[in-house]
Amino acid sequence: MEVWFTEDQTKDLRISVRVKEVLFSGQSPFQKVAVYDTVEFGRLLALDNIIQTNIRDEYVYHEMLTHVGLNTHPNPKKVLLIGGGDGGSVREIVKHDNVEKVVHVEIDQMVIDVAKKFFPELSVGFNDPRVEILVDDGVKHVKENKNTYDVIMVDSPDPIGPAVGLYGDDFYRNVHEALREDGLLVAQTESPHFNRDLIARVHATLKNIFPLVRMFWAVVPTYPGGAWTFTLASKKYDPLAVDMDKFPALKTKWYSPEIHRSAFVLPPYFQELVTG
Structure with missing residues (x-):
């Protein structure tokens, strides 16, 4: 008998992957947490x-x-990471030797525990x-820690359940206050x-709070539509004005100095989303 995991990516679109084994299934105080060993993508985390x-x-x-x-x-x-209990973002942050402190705030202990066991x-x-x-x-953390961080990253799930507040106007204003005078946000x-x-709403909100806001993108095959966006909101520094020759040598599979710059080149359709 074949076993499949299916995600309803929208009310009219589904993605399914064939499952070799269900490695974990549990209910935390916040969400259902599951790990599947899939044929196409290997171990997969679903919330x-x-x-x-x-x-x-x-x-x-x-x-x-x-x-x-x-x-x-x-x-x-000093870097703050909100969400991302799987650990992948932390793994990348600590590749930077100039980072002295990473505060990782994750609301769900079960996600952290599952990551340690199934996603080493x-x-x-x-x-x-x-x-x-x-x-x-x-x-709550950004509201209580003002003028503290150089960079804040929001590695949030979709805007449902416990993650809804991470897309709100008040949250972004508190992020601005939690950043130091030359800090920046990536979400x-x-x-x-x-x-x-x-x-469109998030970009408009951030433009009312930060002097510089830029959207960039990449391709993530398992996310809805493949194309996926990120937004950088900065008090001072422009990601397109940096000297790429000074970038540290990092062991990566996707990111590079050339990708850094090209990721901000938006197709006209994407550009319309942030310009109206």
């Missing part, structure tokens, strides 16, 4: 039946969320002595094909 990451394509998302901002800021000593390739960064893991609400901002209204 509330929505694909979060998998062994085959995870590097695209995690490298783009982290390295673009860390290479834009000239001296990112992603969660390896948890062992870095610069990393402090706080099981807490990221919305994943969903699919340009299926989350058009959300992208």
